[in-house]
Amino acid sequence: MTRSISAGLAFGLAATLASVASGQAALSTQGFGFPTGQLSSRAWGTGGSIAEIDPLSPVNPATISMIGTRLINFQIEPEYRSVSSSGGIDRTTTARYPVVFGAIPIKSWVLGLGASTLLDRTSTTIFPSTEPINSSERVETTNRERVDGAMDDVRIAGAWIPTNWLRVGIGVHGIVGHNLIATTQSFTDSSQFATFTEERLFGFTGFAASAGVELVSKLFMGGVSYRQGGNVQMSSNDTVITKSKVPNHFGASLAYTGITNSSIAVRVAHDNWSALGPLGGPGFTAVNGWDSSVGADMAGPRMLGRTVFLRGGFRYRTLPFQADSNTVTEKSFTAGFGTTFANQRALADVALIHAIRTADVPVTERAWTISIGLSIRP
Amino acid sequence: MKGESVLNRKFALTMVALLTVAIAACSEQLDAGKSCPLLCPEQEINLVDTVLDAVASDTTVLGIPPIGSETFLMLSSHGDTVQTRAIIRFDTLQGNFTAGNGADSLISHIDTAQIVLPIDKPDSLHRPKVPITIEAYNVDTTASDTAVAALAPLFRPSRLLGAKTFAPESLLDTLRIPISTDSVKDRITNGTHLRVGLRLVSAQGYDVRIGTSLNGNPGTLRLKVSTDTAVHPLVIQPLSNTPPNVPFIAGPLRDYTIVLQGNTTTPASRLAVGGLPSRRTLFRFNIPPRIVDSTTIVRATLILTQLPNRGVNPRDSVWVFPVAILASPVVNDAGTVLRFVSGGGFLGLDSLRLAPGDSGQRAFQIVGLVRTWHNTTEEVSPNAIGMLSGSEAQLPAEIDFFSMEAPAAVRPKLRITYVPQVNIGLPK
Numbered sequence: 194m195t196r197s198i199s200a201g202l203a204f205g206l207a208a209t210l211a212s213v214a215s216g217q218a219a220l221s222t223q224g225f226g227f228p229t230g231q232l233s234s235r236a237w238g239t240g241g242s243i244a245e246i247d248p249l250s251p252v253n254p255a256t257i258s259m260i261g262t263r264l265i266n267f268q269i270e271p272e273y274r275s276v277s278s279s280g281g282i283d284r285t286t287t288a289r290y291p292v293v294f295g296a297i298p299i300k301s302w303v304l305g306l307g308a309s310t311l312l313d314r315t316s317t318t319i320f321p322s323t324e325p326i327n328s329s330e331r332v333e334t335t336n337r338e339r340v341d342g343a344m345d346d347v348r349i350a351g352a353w354i355p356t357n358w359l360r361v362g363i364g365v366h367g368i369v370g371h372n373l374i375a376t377t378q379s380f381t382d383s384s385q386f387a388t389f390t391e392e393r394l395f396g397f398t399g400f401a402a403s404a405g406v407e408l409v410s411k412l413f414m415g416g417v418s419y420r421q422g423g424n425v426q427m428s429s430n431d432t433v434i435t436k437s438k439v440p441n442h443f444g445a446s447l448a449y450t451g452i453t454n455s456s457i458a459v460r461v462a463h464d465n466w467s468a469l470g471p472l473g474g475p476g477f478t479a480v481n482g483w484d485s486s487v488g489a490d491m492a493g494p495r496m497l498g499r500t501v502f503l504r505g506g507f508r509y510r511t512l513p514f515q516a517d518s519n520t521v522t523e524k525s526f527t528a529g530f531g532t533t534f535a536n537q538r539a540l541a542d543v544a545l546i547h548a549i550r551t552a553d554v555p556v557t558e559r560a561w562t563i564s565i566g567l568s569i570r571p
Numbered sequence: 572m573k574g575e576s577v578l579n580r581k582f583a584l585t586m587v588a589l590l591t592v593a594i595a596a597c598s599e600q601l602d603a604g605k606s607c608p609l610l611c612p613e614q615e616i617n618l619v620d621t622v623l624d625a626v627a628s629d630t631t632v633l634g635i636p637p638i639g640s641e642t643f644l645m646l647s648s649h650g651d652t653v654q655t656r657a658i659i660r661f662d663t664l665q666g667n668f669t670a671g672n673g674a675d676s677l678i679s680h681i682d683t684a685q686i687v688l689p690i691d692k693p694d695s696l697h698r699p700k701v702p703i704t705i706e707a708y709n710v711d712t713t714a715s716d717t718a719v720a721a722l723a724p725l726f727r728p729s730r731l732l733g734a735k736t737f738a739p740e741s742l743l744d745t746l747r748i749p750i751s752t753d754s755v756k757d758r759i760t761n762g763t764h765l766r767v768g769l770r771l772v773s774a775q776g777y778d779v780r781i782g783t784s785l786n787g788n789p790g791t792l793r794l795k796v797s798t799d800t801a802v803h804p805l806v807i808q809p810l811s812n813t814p815p816n817v818p819f820i821a822g823p824l825r826d827y828t829i830v831l832q833g834n835t836t837t838p839a840s841r842l843a844v845g846g847l848p849s850r851r852t853l854f855r856f857n858i859p860p861r862i863v864d865s866t867t868i869v870r871a872t873l874i875l876t877q878l879p880n881r882g883v884n885p886r887d888s889v890w891v892f893p894v895a896i897l898a899s900p901v902v903n904d905a906g907t908v909l910r911f912v913s914g915g916g917f918l919g920l921d922s923l924r925l926a927p928g929d930s931g932q933r934a935f936q937i938v939g940l941v942r943t944w945h946n947t948t949e950e951v952s953p954n955a956i957g958m959l960s961g962s963e964a965q966l967p968a969e970i971d972f973f974s975m976e977a978p979a980a981v982r983p984k985l986r987i988t989y990v991p992q993v994n995i996g997l998p999k
Binding site for chain 1: 598599600601602603604605606607608609610611616617618620867868869870872919921936938939942988990993994995996997998999
């Protein structure tokens with residue numbers, strides 16, 4: 194595959210990125226939506242702990258220097274979620290395509306082009322209400338609010354290896370995407386009333402820049418990255434509605450690599466999501482959040498003539514958007530495996546994630562997510 | 572190496588299968604809402620209700636549908652209140668028939684001549700209480716033979732072609748009126764046409780609905796031209812050749828109804844639908860653009876106040892339909908406009924079943940039509956609506972409403988419930 198085709202494929206896939214999630218009737222999809230984390234399936238298997246040293250996770254641009262050949266990566270992540278409240282249990286199934294990525298070595302550099310989902314807002318909320326028409330008349334309605342779309346991060350990154358122990362990378366990010374909101378109010382008395390439907394399309398335009406380093410020794414590997422957010426604006430019909438800043442991001446991973454083909458890692462990351470506050474309506478707030486994880490990626494048994502890597506991890510983080518003015522936190526337990534096949538021209542990673550999301554409200558959210566990543570060296 | 576290749580293929584197939592299963596599992600089921608209202612989006616849709624004097628004009632036009640356009644011929648007799656006549660034209664009478672031996676033969680003898688009338692079978696509540704008689708007259712004339720003034724005098728004994736009295740229980744689905752065979756033979760021989768006028772005679776008021784060419788089941792002329800039982804009777808369909816060379820006018824006049832006696836005027840303070848002659852009403856609206864263009868209308872109710880009409884069958888209810896106007900906005904004449912209307916129920920327009928003798932406020936739901944006026948101009952879509960009776964020209968029932976000329980409390984009004992512009996989508 195030529196370079197241009199690789200880039201075209203990456204752009205094309207980026208455009209179709211990110212369809213997601215349950216309704217806003219969930220803890221995880223408040224505000225502008227759910228932050229999928231920008232993690233590869235491999236990183237998910239370790240709870241995200243290796244994200245800053247994982248070339249397939251689009252957070253640290255320095256990591257792509259490890260890619261020695263042309264590579265295309267695609268990932269799918271269906272999530273099965275249940276939200277329990279006094280009103281009952283909502284069970285939803287969400288299709289996600291959170292990461293697509295391509296890289297190609299050019300002389301001493303490796304260039305990468307990819308897109309990942311920053312915030313997924315796709316949701317459908319259905320709820321009944323009784324609306325007053327005048328002082329003497331009220332009408333029963335069913336309200337349906339469907340939101341389609343996401344805020345995506347399209348990154349062009351370059352990395353090189355100045356010395357054996359140091360890898361350096363930079364990235365330029367375009368923050369793009371849209372939210373299509375469709376509100377429908379239908380009336381129980383359809384003989385008198387016609388359904389109200391309103392649609393509104395919001396587009397996001399913004400930019401950011403990132404830089405990262407990766408340090409390598411015999412026993413340890415570390416990665417640090419930082420993304421500086423630029424301006425981001427939300428527009429509708431060519432009219433700018435709101436402006437704010439893309440959240441800054443900092444992350445660091447430290448992995449012990451003293452065991453052959455294995456790593457035991459910890460990661461801590463911070464996102465100042467509050468920068469997105471002005472992007473919402475009056476009174477809208479987002480909260481900064483820490484993201485901590487620990488996990489391992491161990492060389493497991495050889496099966497079918499190949500090494501199978503076994504992974505496990507734990508992650509704890511704060512979600513950016515509050516539910517009923519209460520901060521939402523997420524605990525995730527993860528497990529996964531990965532291996533190569535097709536004469537090592539393909540790499541498959543599978544992770545299973547069980548997340549428990551809570552806030553100081555009488556609602557609990559649990560989710561099972563299957564993350565499947567496929568990388569191909571064309 | 573070969574074994575490894577097989578294993579690679581097996582593993583690749585396993586991964587593809589896993590991927591396929593995962594993608595198949597990705598069919599989304601997003602609907603949620605049980606945690607509402609705690610986690611749900613803030614409800615921003617507010618309903619505003621207002622009653623407007625938005626009727627810019629209203630008018631009732633008599634004579635719609637025009638003669639020849641009836642789906643039933645209405646033969647009514649209600650003393651000196653309502654009197655109608657039905658006319659059936661047989662402008663071509665064949666002069667030969669196929670004899671029993673298969674040969675073509677000239678008609679030289681008519682054994683039996685009947686007018687066969689398919690009728691709308693009355694239910695038990697609408698059977699006559701007394702026998703009824705239907706008389707058939709020769710209404711052929713050189714005068715303008717769609718004019719009531721020309722036709723009415725022709726229903727006289729000297730022109731009687733035949734008659735038959737029917738007992739109430741004999742009113743099933745077809746009535747057969749024997750008519751003079753000599754008269755028919757004379758027309759066949761001379762090659763002239765036969766035009767039959769029907770009159771209902773009854774000691775009590777009654778209406779008979781007869782099928783028409785328009786609904787595909789017209790009254791016919793049945794001739795038995797031979798005593799040979801092998802010869803099939805001739806069944807002659809209605810046909811109209813006048814006015815000559817104007818088929819689009821002549822065609823519908825194969826069968827039609829004329830009203831000799833009826834409510835031939837509607838006062839300015841009233842609007843009416845149905846009745847005799849049949850009438851329709853046209854409303855034109857003037858809804859403020861701030862509502863029709865800048866909001867979403869979820870309910871539009873045309874509020875009319877009915878006043879009792881105790882003329883004919885005041886308890887016999889009929890459907891009243893609001894209908895959309897299909898005529899181009901360049902057509903201004905109300906009578907013409909009201910001839911080009913949609914069917915009932917179009918755009919969800921709601922109908923009401925009303926009895927002529929009742930009174931009170933009536934609400935017609937017309938939101939489906941009013942919504943089509945959003946961001947349009949009168950030049951594109953006239954803000955108008957028609958009103959008609961579902962039994963127009965079939966039953967004499969007339970539903971009356973107060974018009975704009977009436978006192979303010981009972982004038983037509985438009986009640987609109989709308990959602991003002993909403994600012995949806997911004998997280999709060």
